Amino acid sequence: MSLYSLFDIGKSALLASQTALYVTNHNIANVNTPGFSRQEAILEIASPVAMRGGYLGRGVTVAGIKRYYDKFIQTQLLGQYQNYGRSLSINHTLSQIEQVFNEAQNMGLSTPLLEFFNAWNEVSGTPEGATERNVLLQKAQSLILTAKQMERTITGVMKNTNEAIEQMIGRINAIASGIATLNGEIVGIEAGGAYGSARDLRDQRDTLLNELSNLIEFSSYEDQHGAVSVMAGMRNLISGSNTNTLSGSLNEDGYSDLILDGINITERITKGEMGGLLAVRDDIKNGSLQGLRRLIASLIKEINIMHRQGYGLDGSTGNNFFAPLQLAVRDYSAGANLSATITDAAQVSLDEYRVRFDAVNNYFIYNKETGALVASGAYVSGNPINFNGIELVISGTIAANDQFTVSPLTDVIRNFGVVIANQRQIAAAASSAGVPGDGANALAIAQLAEKAVAGLQGATFSGYYAGLVSSAGVMSRAASDSLRFDDNLLTEIRNRRESISGVSLEEEAANLIKFQRAFEAGARMIKVADELLQTVLNI
Numbered sequence: 001m002s003l004y005s006l007f008d009i010g011k012s013a014l015l016a017s018q019t020a021l022y023v024t025n026h027n028i029a030n031v032n033t034p035g036f037s038r039q040e041a042i043l044e045i046a047s048p049v050a051m052r053g054g055y056l057g058r059g060v061t062v063a064g065i066k067r068y069y070d071k072f073i074q075t076q077l078l079g080q081y082q083n084y085g086r087s088l089s090i091n092h093t094l095s096q097i098e099q100v101f102n103e104a105q106n107m108g109l110s111t112p113l114l115e116f117f118n119a120w121n122e123v124s125g126t127p128e129g130a131t132e133r134n135v136l137l138q139k140a141q142s143l144i145l146t147a148k149q150m151e152r153t154i155t156g157v158m159k160n161t162n163e164a165i166e167q168m169i170g171r172i173n174a175i176a177s178g179i180a181t182l183n184g185e186i187v188g189i190e191a192g193g194a195y196g197s198a199r200d201l202r203d204q205r206d207t208l209l210n211e212l213s214n215l216i217e218f219s220s221y222e223d224q225h226g227a228v229s230v231m232a233g234m235r236n237l238i239s240g241s242n243t244n245t246l247s248g249s250l251n252e253d254g255y256s257d258l259i260l261d262g263i264n265i266t267e268r269i270t271k272g273e274m275g276g277l278l279a280v281r282d283d284i285k286n287g288s289l290q291g292l293r294r295l296i297a298s299l300i301k302e303i304n305i306m307h308r309q310g311y312g313l314d315g316s317t318g319n320n321f322f323a324p325l326q327l328a329v330r331d332y333s334a335g336a337n338l339s340a341t342i343t344d345a346a347q348v349s350l351d352e353y354r355v356r357f358d359a360v361n362n363y364f365i366y367n368k369e370t371g372a373l374v375a376s377g378a379y380v381s382g383n384p385i386n387f388n389g390i391e392l393v394i395s396g397t398i399a400a401n402d403q404f405t406v407s408p409l410t411d412v413i414r415n416f417g418v419v420i421a422n423q424r425q426i427a428a429a430a431s432s433a434g435v436p437g438d439g440a441n442a443l444a445i446a447q448l449a450e451k452a453v454a455g456l457q458g459a460t461f462s463g464y465y466a467g468l469v470s471s472a473g474v475m476s477r478a479a480s481d482s483l484r485f486d487d488n489l490l491t492e493i494r495n496r497r498e499s500i501s502g503v504s505l506e507e508e509a510a511n512l513i514k515f516q517r518a519f520e521a522g523a524r525m526i527k528v529a530d531e532l533l534q535t536v537l538n539i
Contacts, residue, residue: 005049006529007057012059013522016043019062020515027503028512035207037501038068041198067199068501074206077493078220081213082271084486093161096474097288100153101469107151109295109465112143113449117461121445124439128313133423140321144416147296151413151487153480154289161281162255168215168274169246169258175212176230176243179205183227184241190226198226206385217271231257233265252330252405253523254279283475291468295411297350298455298464300325302448305346310427310441312420319425323417327390328410333402337395340406350455352407354394359400368405381502427458 020041029035044063045356048055101108119136126132182205189198212218218232223240230238237244237260247266248256257266258274269275300322307321325348327340338355342348352368358380365375365387385392390406420426430440449461456464529534 004325004533006532007526009057009059010522010526010529012061013525014280016041016060016062017522018495018514019065021519022511023065024506024511024515027463028505028508030130031503032219033425033503035203036503037199037203037206038503040066040068042066044216044258045363052522053209062289065199067202070497073195073360073493073497073500076371077214077490077497078209079492080486080493081210082217083150084483084490085214086271086276086279087165087479087483089273090280091476091483093157093277093280093284094382094472094476094479096157096286098472099155100150100157100288101472103469108390109146109260109292110462110469112139112146112394113461114464116143117446117449120442123426124443124446127428128436130423133426133428136426137418137423140418146412147292147416150292151239151289154292158255158281158332161277161284165256165274165277165281168277169248169256170313172212172215172237172244172246173276175208175215176238176246177229179208179212179360180238180241182208183238187227187240208244213272215272216268216274233260233268235261235263235265244494252332253285255285266481272317279325287475288468288472289389290409291464291471292454293412294350295461295464295468297409298413299324299418299461300412301345301348301350301455302453306441306445306448307427311429311432311438312425312427312434313433313436316425317427319427320419321426323415323419325408326415327410330405330407333396335396336398336402338404338406339393341391342389342408343386343391344389348408349388350408352405353390355404355406357398357400357402361398373388403465404463433516 014195023039025043027038042063043060043067046061048057116136116139117146117413119132119139123129123136124131131377138264156270181526182201186198186201186205189201209220209228209230212230216232218230218237220228220230227240228238229236235244237246244261247259249259251257253267258266258278259265260271263276266278269278304320304322304324311317312319316529325342327342329338331338332489351370353374354366354368356366358364361379363375363377363379363385364373365385366372367374375385377385379385379394379398385394392406395402426442428442429435429438430444431438434440451458453456453464459467466519
């Protein structure tokens with residue numbers, strides 16, 4: 001081996017130390033960068049050269065740069081981000097609903113409902129008293145205003161939830177586009193077979209995947225070229241450098257469903273913030289909101305039935321106290337129209353119905369809550385359809401698969417109001433002969449407060465409302481506990497990742513000194529080799 005080989009060994013020491021210093025500095029610079037994985041220059045002995053006395057070393061070489069990364073922990077992290085996102089959105093939304101039913105601060109319906117029935121009791125004791133009658137009307141108005149305010153707040157929460165879903169769709173598409181772009185760059189860089197050369201891009205992609213998993217439930221896998229494919233709702237969201245756009249489509253309730261690759265995936269998304277918003281939206285619609293509307297609808301129905309049987313001070317009878325129930329219709333037909341009216345309030349069950357027609361004009365009416373078939377038959381143009389105290393009249397031409405929904409609850413609180421013209425029409429008497437001193441009918445109405453109501457599954461008005469309050473509180477508490485658990489577990493998994501992939505400033509500072517000294521020694525080696533060469537040349 002010639003003297004010049006010393007220069008090669010010194011040069012290898014310089015280059016290896018320089019690379020190691022570069023990697024160390026890169027780690028230190030990214031100590032606070034989210035998602036960054038610590039890197040390390042892997043040094044190897046350079047291939048030795050054969051000599052008569054054996055093999056002599058030729059210095060050091062950089063075999064590659066290692067990225068400290070645990071795929072198993074990353075998979076756990078993605079899954080827990082999805083759980084955490086769901087818990088976060090559910091807790092945030094249900095805490096708002098709990099405030100609507102906050103009886104501790106007299107913000108709910110319990111007090112107005114109690115005072116309303118107490119006012120009827122006062123009227124029964126003094127049926128001819130104008131003061132008692134006016135107080136009853138005031139308490140009725142207080143009950144109405146409270147119910148309307150509660151519904152506005154709940155529907156406002158649902159509106160905000162739906163807007164959050166629509167905004168989240170845009171964020172998901174933007175993140176998906178970013179991941180697809182990184183896929184293309186990673187595949188291009190690693191096409192030469194130098195696996196791991198796209199280390200920083202892989203960290204960026206993992207960060208986006210974490211952000212995406214916080215928003216929506218998905219599964220993913222990495223192909224042999226290094227590209228990650230992402231599937232949401234069993235449909236491709238990301239495939240290589242291509243994406244399918246997630247979009248929203250209004251459903252029959254006027255809320256956004258998720259459409260991906262032409263398929264409705266709403267029911268398949270249960271995790272992430274999106275899954276939480278979808279779940280809590282349905283829980284509110286079918287729970288708190290529907291329950292409040294059913295309570296008011298039952299109150300209107302029972303009070304009006306009883307009030308129509310009594311007599312006012314002016315001798316009038318057959319009057320409703322509250323505005324009678326009306327049916328709301330949603331039209332999903334090709335061109336037909338359907339009108340629905342209540343023919344017998346006593347028979348109305350307060351359930352919602354779906355009306356469907358087949359290709360030969362047969363109609364099928366289903367209870368939306370139970371799914372049971374309520375009525376069916378051959379539709380004859382011009383003939384009304386009657387069932388459960390409801391009459392349906394259809395105009396226009398019926399086509400196959402035309403559908404309608406009929407609900408006595410949708411507009412019940414919006415239409416909630418007192419309709420008697422003045423306090424003298426309050427039907428306190430049970431008979432015309434008993435006017436003005438008879439308060440039997442007012443007492444019977446007051447006693448409705450303690451009677452089981454068929455439309456409320458046999459509960460009393462106050463008992464049913466207490467169930468709504470309890471349910472809102474229990475669900476909010478459960479959501480809070482779930483969020484706390486998922487937050488703690490997410491923190492634990494993050495800490496496990498940091499123990500492997502995180503940067504330690506103390507360790508990197510020690511590496512700086514170590515590789516600095518190695519660089520200085522390599523430079524010294526070259527200087528010594530130069531001095532030896534000068535000595536030889538001067539002989």
